[in-house]
Amino acid sequence: MSGPSCLDLWLAQACGAREPKQLAARLREAQAAALRRTLRYALERSAFYARRLAQCDLNLRGPEDLPCLPFTQPSDLRNWRDFLCVSQGEVRRMVTLQTSGTTGSPKRLAFTDRDLARTRDFFRAGMSQLVEPGQRLAVLLPGAERPDGVADLLRQALAALGVAVAVPPPAGAHSGADQAPDRHIWGDADHLRRWLRDFAPHCLVAAPAQLALLLRVFPEQGPPGLRGVLSSADRLDPGLARRVRHAWGCALLDHYGLTETAFGCAVECAAHDGYHLRELDVLAEIVDAASGAPLPPGEAGEVVITTLDREAMPLIRYRTGDVAALLPGPCACGSPLRRIGPVLGRLERVGSGGTAQMRLAHPAKGAQARIAARAAIEGAV
Incomplete structure (x- = not known):
């Protein structure tokens, strides 16, 4: 057992x-106080x-009482203004997402500066496992360069530590840290190789698909000076994780x-024993996708979240x-924080009208995913 993790220390100070x-x-x-406040x-x-909550008893003892409240569906967010708890002038960032399924109706999420500040705090705590004061961090995630996007939030979060945060510039552009990346950069391996060698990041933040491409660019050893990698934005295949660690000889954590x-929810520690949840900001439940009944630890089902102390658009049992x-x-590292296991796949609505059906779309590879697919994931919701 090691000492308290950075995430533990952050949450300990907060509570x-x-x-x-x-x-x-x-x-x-x-958590119990924040939940009652949020409701x-x-x-x-x-x-x-x-x-939705008019007839509900909101004096909950804690997260264990959440099943007495109704769910919030992704389709509900089509009417995002009904969720908004602040004036539109107080919204710092709006994000539009396309909803999967038959309707394809977009959903919108709003965040105030205070909402994003909590994510910056989480990023600072989580990234301290991989990057130290005065080092350099490269963020390769698609769209990360947008105002208050992932790179911007990381830059704000780590500025006090003197960490230089950069995104790769478009192919053919000057390779300064403030240039915005172009989606076609991934088609120019030489340009990407040169930029990484020039910037020499100590740490990378990248999606799994980007890591797979980078292994082709750096097949035997990582970019010069690289010490750590954070994978995010999609499921990290265990085989890919092993190849990166073996070829590059660096720490690799998944988010x-x-x-x-x-944007932030849970992150691995060096024990690689699940993802530690940011428990004062997000409550996670696992429910049977067909019946909605809560499932015990160890059983796979649909992830349901409740966001705590969110200003713009709190989500309850989403x-x-x-x-x-x-x-x-507990985690092998000794932390008492709850952990969520790897995502095994994603549910998708099929059919229209009346009772919707759910099926496991985009399942993860391997026996564990097949077991999850055979479980009672498909059914009426």
């Missing part, structure tokens, strides 16, 4: 735990939740995030469509 053995109890108390806030400020959680399990017991 007033002065020593590690106090963290679990103080965290439960803080009252949503009832008072959101037109959607004013209707599970959703736009609905303001069905993400991701299939995963909460892991039983």
